[in-house]
Amino acid sequence: MSENAAVSRPGGAPKLPYRNRLSLSNRFLRLAWGFVYALLFRTTPKPLHGWRRFLLRLFGATVASTAHPYPRCRIFAPWNLIMGDYSCLADDVDCYSVAPIRLGAHATVSQHAHLCAATHDYEDPEFTLLPRPITIGDYAWVAAGAFIGPGVTVGEGAVAGARAVVTRDVAPRTVVAGNPARVVKHRRGAAEIEGPGR
Amino acid sequence: MSENAAVSRPGGAPKLPYRNRLSLSNRFLRLAWGFVYALLFRTTPKPLHGWRRFLLRLFGATVASTAHPYPRCRIFAPWNLIMGDYSCLADDVDCYSVAPIRLGAHATVSQHAHLCAATHDYEDPEFTLLPRPITIGDYAWVAAGAFIGPGVTVGEGAVAGARAVVTRDVAPRTVVAGNPARVVKHRRGAAEIEGPGR
Amino acid sequence: MSENAAVSRPGGAPKLPYRNRLSLSNRFLRLAWGFVYALLFRTTPKPLHGWRRFLLRLFGATVASTAHPYPRCRIFAPWNLIMGDYSCLADDVDCYSVAPIRLGAHATVSQHAHLCAATHDYEDPEFTLLPRPITIGDYAWVAAGAFIGPGVTVGEGAVAGARAVVTRDVAPRTVVAGNPARVVKHRRGAAEIEGPGR
Numbered sequence: 001m002s003e004n005a006a007v008s009r010p011g012g013a014p015k016l017p018y019r020n021r022l023s024l025s026n027r028f029l030r031l032a033w034g035f036v037y038a039l040l041f042r043t044t045p046k047p048l049h050g051w052r053r054f055l056l057r058l059f060g061a062t063v064a065s066t067a068h069p070y071p072r073c074r075i076f077a078p079w080n081l082i083m084g085d086y087s088c089l090a091d092d093v094d095c096y097s098v099a100p101i102r103l104g105a106h107a108t109v110s111q112h113a114h115l116c117a118a119t120h121d122y123e124d125p126e127f128t129l130l131p132r133p134i135t136i137g138d139y140a141w142v143a144a145g146a147f148i149g150p151g152v153t154v155g156e157g158a159v160a161g162a163r164a165v166v167t168r169d170v171a172p173r174t175v176v177a178g179n180p181a182r183v184v185k186h187r188r189g190a191a192e193i194e195g196p197g198r
Numbered sequence: 199m200s201e202n203a204a205v206s207r208p209g210g211a212p213k214l215p216y217r218n219r220l221s222l223s224n225r226f227l228r229l230a231w232g233f234v235y236a237l238l239f240r241t242t243p244k245p246l247h248g249w250r251r252f253l254l255r256l257f258g259a260t261v262a263s264t265a266h267p268y269p270r271c272r273i274f275a276p277w278n279l280i281m282g283d284y285s286c287l288a289d290d291v292d293c294y295s296v297a298p299i300r301l302g303a304h305a306t307v308s309q310h311a312h313l314c315a316a317t318h319d320y321e322d323p324e325f326t327l328l329p330r331p332i333t334i335g336d337y338a339w340v341a342a343g344a345f346i347g348p349g350v351t352v353g354e355g356a357v358a359g360a361r362a363v364v365t366r367d368v369a370p371r372t373v374v375a376g377n378p379a380r381v382v383k384h385r386r387g388a389a390e391i392e393g394p395g396r
Numbered sequence: 397m398s399e400n401a402a403v404s405r406p407g408g409a410p411k412l413p414y415r416n417r418l419s420l421s422n423r424f425l426r427l428a429w430g431f432v433y434a435l436l437f438r439t440t441p442k443p444l445h446g447w448r449r450f451l452l453r454l455f456g457a458t459v460a461s462t463a464h465p466y467p468r469c470r471i472f473a474p475w476n477l478i479m480g481d482y483s484c485l486a487d488d489v490d491c492y493s494v495a496p497i498r499l500g501a502h503a504t505v506s507q508h509a510h511l512c513a514a515t516h517d518y519e520d521p522e523f524t525l526l527p528r529p530i531t532i533g534d535y536a537w538v539a540a541g542a543f544i545g546p547g548v549t550v551g552e553g554a555v556a557g558a559r560a561v562v563t564r565d566v567a568p569r570t571v572v573a574g575n576p577a578r579v580v581k582h583r584r585g586a587a588e589i590e591g592p593g594r
Contacts, residue, residue: 031441045229092292094488094508096540108325111294112312114508116540122555122571123584127504127537141325144294144314145345147541147559159320163345163363163377165559165575175320179363179377179559179575188321243427290490306523309492310510339523342492342512343543357518361543361561361575373518377561377575386519 030077033059037075044071056081064105080117084138099131104138104156112145113160119150137172157187228275231257235273242269254279262303271307278315282336297329302336302354310343311358317348335370355385422473429455429474440467452477460501469505476513480534495527500534500552508541509556515546533568553583 041055052071053063060079063069067083072091075081080097083089087103090111095101098118103109115136121128132150139157142148146160154160155172165179173187239253250269251261258277261267265281270289273279278295281287285301288309293299296316301307313334319326330349337355340346344358352358353370363377371385437451448467449459456475459465463479468487471477476493479485483499486507491497494514499505511532517524528547535553538544542556550556551568561575569583 027443031443034441045232047225047229096507108318111314112292114541116507116558119539119558120504120537122537141318141320143317145312149558162314162317162347162365165377167558177378179561180573243430245423245427306516309512310490339516339518341515343510360512360515360545360563363575375576 026077029059029079033075033078042071046071056083067103087136098129099133099150101134101136103136104140106139107136107141109136109142110144110146110162113142114147115142116147117150140170159187224275227257227277231273231276240269244269254281265301285334296327297331297348299332299334301334302338304337305334305339307334307340308342308344308360311340312343312345313340314345315348338368357385425455425475426473429471433471438467442467452479463499483532494525495529495546497530497532499532500536502535503532503537505532505538506540506542506558509538510541510543511538512543513546536566555583 036055041052044051049068052069053065053067056063056069056075056078061081061083063083064085064087066086068088069083070089070091073089073093073095075095075097077097080100081095082100082102084103084105084107086105087107089095089109092112093109094114096114096116096118101115101117109115115134117134118129118131121130130150134148135153136142137154137156137158140154141159142154143160143162145163147165148154148160149167152166152169154166154170157173158170159175160166160170160181161175161177163179164177164181166176166181170176174183175185175187176182177184234253239250242249247266250267251263251265254261254267254273254276259279261281262283262285264284266286267281268287268289271287271291271293273293274295278298279293280298280300282301282303282305284303285305287293287307290310291307292312294314294316299313299315307313313332315332316327316329319328328348332346333351334340335352335354335356338352339357340352341358341360343361345363346352346358347365350364350367352364352368355371356368357373358364358368358379359373359375361377362375362379364374364379368374372381373383373385374380375382432451437448440447445464448465449461449463452459452465452471452474457477457479459479460481460483462482464484465479466485466487469485469489469491471491471493473493476496477491478496478498480499480501480503482501483503485491485505488508489505490510492512492514497511497513505511511530513530514525514527517526526546530544531549532538533550533552533554536550537555538550539556539558541559543561544550544556545563548562548565550562550566553569554566555571556562556566556577557571557573559575560573560577562572562577566572570579571581571583572578573580
């Protein structure tokens with residue numbers, strides 16, 4: 001048995017380290033977005049949120065007219081981005097939207113946070129890319145430098161503390177911190193956000 | 199009770215996700231700094247520390263003539279920055295100086311460290327921005343990728359290890375690591391740094 | 397004894413916070429690489445891996461013709477970089493190659509990972525820079541935002557999970573995560589990668 005049996009592909013010599021699941025048209029769109037982003041998005045002064053919302057919508061994003069996409073936030077694929085009312089993507093956020101990323105109303109994603117909506121199946125010899133959507137709930141806060149992993153839902157009003165590394169769902173109104181992230185407290189005012197009915 | 203009672207503001211529909219405590223003149227200054235930074239600071243070759251010190255001082259920073267601000271370090275508001283003798287802000291450091299950030303003499307801040315001098319009061323419906331000053335003591339070292347949170351003092355000669363996430367004060371000459379950061383050892387040579395008198 | 401005894405150097409007032417072990421020719425080369433990188437490497441569209449391989453080789457890197465250096469990966473010193481067949485340095489990777497960094501065949505380094513091949517001796521009054529080589533084994537995966545410290549070897553087929561902070565060697569086919577990183581599981585398929593003989 002060849003040493004590399006587990007990673008070579010049937011039908012000949014491997015040409016790529018893993019099967020690229022992203023289609024050609026997807027790659028062309030991303031190339032076009034890359035140019036538009038570098039020339040027309042990232043270069044804009046902070047207050048011009050309206051212009052950046054326009055560019056994001058041009059490439060298929062669903063962006064509320066009150067959303068704040070800051071100029072240095074990176075967005076892999078705008079067509080997979082949904083920004084709710086008053087939601088915010090701060091500078092130096094990396095929104096790796098291989099799968100859909102949805103920010104609820106008033107959701108805040110602070111500087112250097114990484115929303116990473118894909119992983120690889122490392123048990124698969126093909127090292128297949130696995131897109132997994134991310135949801136940041138209404139009024140949730142992803143603080144500075146936090147990492148939100150593929151498939152994660154951060155519940156309504158929840159907080160991922162600075163540099164928290166979140167690989168599992170976060171329950172509504174809980175506060176998580178650390179690497180790996182653990183629940184450290186609960187957000188007060190839950191009753192007020194949710195109303196007495198729940 | 200409305201579901202959103204806790205986050206709407208008195209007097210009508212909210213216009214911003216939270217009250218922006220930064221004044222108009224502050225925002226204008228930051229806009230001007232943004233242009234100067236992008237065109238004249240970040241683009242300079244590494245050895246030109248003198249030119250970058252000049253630009254920082256022009257915008258109100260207090261910078262020792264032996265300090266080393268590297269070209270790719272980001273500074274939110276130079277007027278809140280104090281760099282002591284032989285202090286260093288490496289490339290890709292993010293100095294989020296919403297509140298004052300003070301580097302002591304010989305303080306070293308390595309690549310990708312994040313000095314984050316503000317947080318939000320997430321229990322406040324206004325999500326108020328809370329500036330909190332940061333102090334990095336003389337001879338302290340904030341290693342690569344470490345995070346220093348709002349209000350934190352890193353004591354004289356202390357070390358925040360690579361990627362340490364520091365949200366509480368670090369005692370002089372201690373070495374902290376991890377997320378959250380914990381004391382892992384003490385720096386030898388303390389007597390030599392401090393002198394026998396203490 | 398002066399308070400600063402531990403940090404002043406024999407023979408007069410200190411001119412630098414620590415002895416710079418990098419020679420003048422090294423600094424000139426890095427300056428030249430800095431320009432080439434900024435103008436000709438970082439600005440290129442993603443698919444042009446061949447062009448970027450050419451530039452890296454021009455500055456002394458050993459790069460397999462199937463390797464993928466993405467445009468926004470940063471490389472401190474190409475002459476200390478070795479990229480094996482089908483290896484990959486993703487966007488926003490920081491390859492701080494003060495000492496040699498070697499990627500094995502099919503090694504993947506994902507976005508925002510930091511390969512940090514140097515530290516400082518913080519017990520030395522000179523704060524001496526200590527270059528320490530890094531090796532990423534064949535088929536290993538350094539996932540998004542992970543930190544690989546100076547002197548670390550990530551074994552063949554091993555995985556450093558997202559944001560793992562790795563300061564010790566990782567055994568082949570183990571999966572580590574957290575800060576500090578700990579073994580969390582073993583990669584299946586080990587027998588297939590290694591063959592039955594081991």
